[in-house]
Amino acid sequence: MNRPTVPRAPLTVARRFTAAGAQAWPAETLHYDGAWAVRLSSDCAARRQNCVTPLDPSDDADIAARLDRVIERFANAGKRPRFLIAPLASQRIVDALSERGWTTEARTTIQSRDLDGWSDNDTPELRRVKADEFVAAHEAIGARSVQRGDDLRAILARIEPPSFLFLLEREGQPVASVICVRQGDLVGSFELNVSEDARGEGIGKELMRGVLAWAKKRRASGVWEQVETDNAASLGLSRSLGFEPVYDYYYMSAPDGAA
Structure with missing residues (x-):
């Protein structure tokens, strides 16, 4: 099985489109754990409104404890824990998720004209x-x-x-x-x-x-x-x-x- 890797793009481009996507389709609640944006929505089942989005590739300290907090927060909301992996994520986060048996799904491409x-x-x-x-x-x-x-x-x-x-x-x-x-x-x-x-x-x-x-x-x-x-x-x-x-x-x- 291929090891999941972080997609690549200029960080300025990734920041712009990440922010635009979050503003255009906002979650019901937004919580920050460092530079991890934790989005949850009781009124929507869409992945993008119920996920953790890392916003800084350098913010990957204390991953194990933070993952435990994320899992607990999603469990309390009755949602399956998910991470959105874009160019603003750290490879260490992806590796930690893989080690815990997390799987990839719903690969999406941003297109512009x-x-x-x-x-x-x-x-x-x-x-x-x-x-x-x-x-x-x-x-x-x-x-x-x-x-x-x-x-x-x-x-x-x-x-x-x-x-x-x-x-x-x-x-x-x-x-x-x-x-x-x-x-x-x-x-x-x-x-x-x-x-x-x-x-x-x-x-x-x-x-x-x-x-x-x-x-x-x-x-x-x-x-x-x-x-x-x-x-x-x-x-x-x-x-x-x-x-x-x-x-x-x-x-x-x-x-x-x-x-």
Whole structure:
């Protein structure tokens, strides 16, 4: 079995996107153990809202005791302990998790698209809606967050940067949805969902073309997104629109009965 290693990227780039991801999809509670950000959410099952994210590769002292505290905190919350391993993590943390039998899961790539060269004069019209209508459409589409049982209204209410909820509709009915979050000169695209009975028709590409056009009109320098590396369709969509990889990250989860 290959030994898990810390992904590589310039630390300034990793810090920017780590902070942007946390702000765009914030956890219910946030606790710091040194430079380990401990995120927990009773209203959401998503990994990124229930994980420990190391924020400084030099902060790897006293790992054993700190891991014990993390495990206890997650157990008290009824959550499985997880670490998000990105370029800001120390290899010593990864090695310590491996020695305890923690396993890797959900490798994800951050992709970005510079808007300087983007030109599309025939983009579909996206409709911006308020939270209640967006949640209702999300449910009608059968979005992943709905299937997880997340309280999307609570999550949306926690987002502090300017956020924009968009629907793509056909014959007055929502067929796709996406959340965009503006952070400085970047726009993050999250929770892109396409109705199951409309998949394979290019709806996702239409939606993202609309996002890129909207972001450029608002003078953003680029759009970024997170895509799981085993999602071939989403990766293909990103490549077709000119997105390029920034860096990968993955999660390490504790075995059952971790102690």
